[in-house]
Amino acid sequence: MEHLPLDARGVVDELRSAPRASRSERPRTWVPSASFESLLADAELSPVLLNGHLTWLHDNCDLTQALAPPEGGGPKAFVRRLVHRAVLAVLRPYLLKVQDCVAETARALDAVARRVDDQAATQLRTIGALRADLVEFATRVDERLDE
């Protein structure tokens, strides 16, 4: 190796040119099953985290507005506010508990959706890597057969 040039690119080029000149880029006699392509092309790519139901749940789990006293003036509004106050005096703890449960459910679903999305992305990458490995393996088999 004493003869190698001083620059790193020169070393890499020299290493590449020597043993790999006769190597073909792709296997000539065999390629991986077409099912790999369909697995990649047909994969569901829309993240679960953006599911419409989950988004709606996030948008609507805050009950603050629903629990606010009725607005407006006049005797009718006054009566509605009295009824609202009477109803909430009894139901407020229950409704707040319901709100907390809905919020916790939304968070739990978020966590599951994130995990599912991560797994889906990992699976896609793994399939791609597996396909590339098989192509490389086939190339090596071809080379050995040539020898």
Next chain:
Amino acid sequence: MRRIVLVTARWGDSHGESGVVLRLLAGALSGQAEVEVVSLVTSEPCPPHAEAVRTRRDSVFVVHEVPVKEPHRAHAGLLRAALAFGGGGRLPEMSGPSLVEVHRAQASGVVDLIASLGGDSVLLAGPETWWLPGALHLARAAPRVVSAPLLGDDPLLELAELGPLVSGLDAVGVLSRGERRRIAGRAQAAPSRLESSPPAEIVELDVAFAINRPAADQLMVGMSHFGRFVVLLTGFPEGSPAAERSPGHDYVRRLLGPFAVAEVSLGPWSVSDSRQSRVVPVKASRPNLWKLLAHAELCLDLRPQGIVGRETLESLLFGTPVVVPEGTVAAEIAEASQGGLWYRDYGELFDAAKAILDSPSLRARLSREGRAWAEQVHGDQRRFSAQAVRLAFG
């Protein structure tokens, strides 16, 4: 004293190289300016009654944490599909949730918060801040707006929506030559925010990494049972994506003949030679990695690379040549420094490794050149500080 507002969704240790680089960048600026960090918190699900802003101290920095929500449903799905099947058929390195976060990072009130902090400059760091240049411009919230896209060789940079992060700003900070080249090309292709605004100045940031040489002088526990060894990086630090096509520890050792192989992985680290194999009885830590790198013959890196190639730089700072994947920031460093070689496939990896191990003179040259370059470019804290100040304040 001048003040800079750093806005990012990547503040903290859980963001890998981006988190480390941002902390070093903020530290480099803190000697010259007050640093206020606006951290867009996207990693936790937003509770329905989340507090608008939570302010806390983090070392010398004041951090304002802003929860973000309101995902844009259609965008992220399209984005993910485009990345999966565009650009030469490359599959996305980013996971679905990460892509979603790029598109969900819009937080109500964040522009008002930035304006209220009264910074002389606003630094937008990371692709999650793509929507802020327009919003800040409309609100006239800052006299100077600069960015650090933190994209490295990520295909995300090709997205049209990230144009505002590279054009129409006062300056753009880049972390590598490849990122500079791609951003310069991207900025030329994208229309400027204002007809009259000049193109953004591109400022190179050569991040200075501190290494503890005295701590690395000692051989790592367990290594005294082995002779000369090679470091095989398959996963570090914890949380980084694992190499998916590792040729395997035993295979590497068999091919490298008499040398032992010390594998640094996401699991327990292991060392083996032709006679014995052991699990290293120490925890995965940066000082322990330094102890390995400082005494290794060579560092073989099988991992997907980050935005600065931190472990490559640290290996060169210890004078240990590297063999790294082609087309990455790490390969750029190997070529610029003349401190290592690069590979396209595992056949080339072993050819390069054997070439270095079989030739003491080649290894010595790579070691000498690499270390000199790394110390000059990435070992000078003052130089990095000056670059950071130039990016921030012009």
